[in-house]
Structure formats: structure tokens, C-alpha cells
Amino acid sequence: CxxxxxxxxxxxxxxxxxxxxxxxxxxxxxxxxxxxxxxxxxxxxxxxxxxxxxxxxxxxxxxxxxxxxxxxxxxxxxxxxxxxxxxxxxxxxxxxxxxxxxxxxxxxxxxxxxxxxxxxxxxxxxxxxxxxxxxxxxxxxxxxAFFATNPWQGEGAAGPRQQLAFMVCYNLDEFRRYASRHNLLKLFRMDRDRRRRIERDDAELLRFGFNWLQFVLGDRPTLQPR
Structure with a gap:
């Protein structure tokens, strides 16, 4: 360089x-x-x-x-x-x-x-x-590409859903606190090792966040609910 x-x-x-x-x-x-x-x-x-x-x-x-x-x-x-x-x-x-x-x-x-x-x-x-x-x-x-389908359901730019998505993607520390407050990991089926990785590793949390957004905003089968 x-x-x-x-x-x-x-x-x-x-x-x-x-x-x-x-x-x-x-x-x-x-x-x-x-x-x-x-x-x-x-x-x-x-x-x-x-x-x-x-x-x-x-x-x-x-x-x-x-x-x-x-x-x-x-x-x-x-x-x-x-x-x-x-x-x-x-x-x-x-x-x-x-x-x-x-x-x-x-x-x-x-x-x-x-x-x-x-x-x-x-x-x-x-x-x-x-x-x-x-x-x-x-x-x-x-x-x-999923966001390009306009999944905000009429809320428009900077609505609650888009703000939630932006937090997950670019404010990962706040998303970690959000996930803890709402017990998100307990809502989905996953093995103990994966849950532990998500709890400890930022990259794993971001992957989970990507899947979670598609699940909650687009009803996509990216996660398995309990």
C-alpha cells in the first residue's frame, strides 16, 4: 500500500x-x-x-x-x-x-x-x-435486494421499519441490546452452539440480523420460529 x-x-x-x-x-x-x-x-x-x-x-x-x-x-x-x-x-x-x-x-x-x-x-x-x-x-x-422491494408497507423513508432495519445493519451494538431486551434468540430454533456464537461474535449477530429482518419484514423462511 x-x-x-x-x-x-x-x-x-x-x-x-x-x-x-x-x-x-x-x-x-x-x-x-x-x-x-x-x-x-x-x-x-x-x-x-x-x-x-x-x-x-x-x-x-x-x-x-x-x-x-x-x-x-x-x-x-x-x-x-x-x-x-x-x-x-x-x-x-x-x-x-x-x-x-x-x-x-x-x-x-x-x-x-x-x-x-x-x-x-x-x-x-x-x-x-x-x-x-x-x-x-x-x-x-x-x-x-430485499430492501429494494420496498418492504416498509407504506411507511416510507425513515419510518419505524426502515429505522429498525438501519439499526440492525449499521448500529450493531444497539441491535445486540435490542435482541437481549426482546429475547430474540429464544424465539427461534437454533442449536446451542449457534446461539452462543451469536451472543459472542459480532459477525454472527449481523448474519442473524440479516435473516431476522427478512423474516419479520418479508415473512421469508430465513429463520425457524419455535
Whole structure:
């Protein structure tokens, strides 16, 4: 990483990106969202997107860029890991399976293009530890495709249902408290090991949250009620 691309970014953050970054910084989801993000228009009109705020300086540098490089390198967002590739997932609501597309981008300021080592897509993803990110982002693509069907039942943008969905996706610490208050895990059939993982692991909680949203908002069989 030569840090040349860590400036003037229009960087979208997915739910798993926020999870990794807030844990890396040791702060709650709500604090991370307040300090480092802004709301923007998404790929469809029924759910907003989240973007990373740049610093208010001449170069509009990434807030996590330090003198020696990326300060959250181990937990940097998926877009940073994937670059110079771009990964697009085609998922249509109501249809099974996904189609993944890759695009190569080239910017003159990127010194990585001058390197001699060659990669296949598979090798690059292994090198950048993208497996878990891709799995979580594919889950998110399915949920976002579900949101594109406008499951808010006439409430419109920022109604109670959409606010609930936004909490699950981007304020995971609050969702954990919500799940505890409402005993959500006890409402569904799952083995003890899975329940324990959800209680202890943020990524497992996010997966559960994705399934729960589709169950409660769309009556989809993503969970088994008791």
C-alpha cells in the first residue's frame, strides 16, 4: 500500500465494514457512525447508503491515514482491500444465486500498477484476506435486494421499519441490546452452539440480523420460529 489512493475518496461502507472498523477503533457503532460517516443515496430509493467522511484538509485524506500508512490496515474496508479490482454482485430479489462481476480500474497515481508480480482474481482475494468480507457482503447484497422491494408497507423513508432495519445493519451494538431486551434468540430454533456464537461474535449477530429482518419484514423462511 503506497497510500496514494487514500485521498478524496467517495467510499461506501457496507455493514461488515462498519463492524470491523468500529471494533478496530474500540468504539461503539453509534459513535463510529456519528464521527466518521454520512448518509447518502443508495443503489435504490428504499434504503440509504453509508459513506466514509474524509478529513477536512486540502487533500481530503482518509481519517485513518497516518504518517506510516493505514492505521486500520488489518480491518480496512472491503473496497480498499479489493482495489484495483471492483467487485459487483448481481442479486435480484426473489431469485436464487448470485452472479459476481470483476472490473479492473486504473488510476495514474496508483503505484501498485508498477509492481511486477501478477495475480489472478483468486490469488488477489486470498492475498488481501477478502474471503470473510465477500461472504458478508454477499449476505448484505441479498438483504439490500430485499430492501429494494420496498418492504416498509407504506411507511416510507425513515419510518419505524426502515429505522429498525438501519439499526440492525449499521448500529450493531444497539441491535445486540435490542435482541437481549426482546429475547430474540429464544424465539427461534437454533442449536446451542449457534446461539452462543451469536451472543459472542459480532459477525454472527449481523448474519442473524440479516435473516431476522427478512423474516419479520418479508415473512421469508430465513429463520425457524419455535
Amino acid at each position: 503506497f497510500t496514494s489512493c487514500c485521498r478524496k475518496l467517495e467510499l461506501y461502507l457496507y455493514p461488515y465494514d462498519v463492524l470491523r472498523l468500529k471494533n478496530s477503533l474500540g468504539i461503539q457503532s453509534a459513535e463510529f457512525m456519528h464521527r466518521h460517516t454520512r448518509i447518502a443515496s443508495g443503489s435504490h430509493p428504499f434504503f440509504p447508503a453509508v459513506m466514509l467522511n474524509m478529513r477536512d484538509n486540502a487533500d481530503r485524506t482518509c481519517p485513518f491515514l497516518g504518517p506510516e500508512g493505514c492505521m486500520v490496515y488489518k480491518d480496512r474496508p472491503s473496497a480498499c482491500r479489493t482495489y484495483p479490482l471492483e467487485r459487483a454482485v448481481e442479486k435480484r430479489a426473489g431469485k436464487h444465486g448470485m452472479v459476481v462481476h470483476y472490473f479492473m480500474t486504473h488510476h495514474d497515481y496508483c503505484k501498485g500498477h508498477l509492481e511486477q508480480r501478477q495475480y489472478t482474481v483468486e490469488k488477489w482475494e486470498r492475498d488481501q484476506f477478502l474471503h470473510e468480507y465477500n461472504l458478508m457482503n454477499d449476505c448484505w447484497a441479498e438483504v439490500d
